[in-house]
Amino acid sequence: MTGHAGMSAATRVTRLVQKPRYIRSAIASLILLLAGTVASLIVLVRVQLAMIGRYPTADWPAVVAGLLAGGVVLAISSGIALRLRSPRRVLILLAALPLLLLAAGCLSVTHFPQANFRTDELRTEWYHLHPTLRVSLWIARLSAGDLVLTDVSREPADDAQMGLNAPAWSRHFLSPPDGYVHAMDVQVTDAGDLRNWAQQGVFLALGLRADRHGGTNDHLHVSMPLSPMEG
Numbered sequence: 001m002t003g004h005a006g007m008s009a010a011t012r013v014t015r016l017v018q019k020p021r022y023i024r025s026a027i028a029s030l031i032l033l034l035a036g037t038v039a040s041l042i043v044l045v046r047v048q049l050a051m052i053g054r055y056p057t058a059d060w061p062a063v064v065a066g067l068l069a070g071g072v073v074l075a076i077s078s079g080i081a082l083r084l085r086s087p088r089r090v091l092i093l094l095a096a097l098p099l100l101l102l103a104a105g106c107l108s109v110t111h112f113p114q115a116n117f118r119t120d121e122l123r124t125e126w127y128h129l130h131p132t133l134r135v136s137l138w139i140a141r142l143s144a145g146d147l148v149l150t151d152v153s154r155e156p157a158d159d160a161q162m163g164l165n166a167p168a169w170s171r172h173f174l175s176p177p178d179g180y181v182h183a184m185d186v187q188v189t190d191a192g193d194l195r196n197w198a199q200q201g202v203f204l205a206l207g208l209r210a211d212r213h214g215g216t217n218d219h220l221h222v223s224m225p226l227s228p229m230e231g
């Protein structure tokens with residue numbers, strides 16, 4: 001006889017006692033992994049924004065520094081969650097995860113799924129978007145796969161066409177210091193306010209500005225934080 005039927009009563013009791021402990025530690029590891037992943041994504045963008053705040057034209061170096069910093073946070077939290085004791089394994093993780101995030105980050109600033117653009121035109125405008133915003137959009141997409149980008153760059157003439165009062169300056173115009181657009185518009189969904197608030201919350205947690213522009217053209221306006229120069 002094999003399996004449960006063949007188990008002695010004593011073994012069965014021991015297993016019953018041990019099981020919750022295994023489950024508890026597995027759940028604790030999972031929670032730690034999840035928290036570590038969320039923390040690394042937040043660090044990844046916030047380090048970029050901090051660097052850009054200091055050096056406004058440090059776009060690409062800031063992206064690289066942010067991705068590596070996020071990778072280090074992910075490696076440390078994964079090492080703790082997996083209870084790695086061998087220094088060699090910890091070192092491998094510390095080298096591998098930042099490089100992995102760097103590779104994923106490079107892909108994220110060059111590609112964005114076609115289905116997430118409202119128009120084909122936007123796919124070309126996407127390359128004018130500041131790289132930190134492109135990375136952030138991917139992070140927001142992790143929690144909302146059906147997110148739709150509705151607007152990136154605008155020119156003063158576009159605003160006049162749309163019947164808006166043409167502003168002297170908009171974050172949707174190419175920014176002179178670095179040549180990138182510092183704002184993007186994301187569609188708000190009809191799936192309920194909770195989802196829209198959650199989406200706004202994701203961008204705010206990443207350290208970006210996210211304002212809901214209601215009215216006929218209801219959307220979420222996401223932009224880079226203002227630098228001290230811009231006031």
Ligand SMILES: [Zn+2]
Binds near residue numbers: 172220221222
């Ligand atoms: Zn906008």
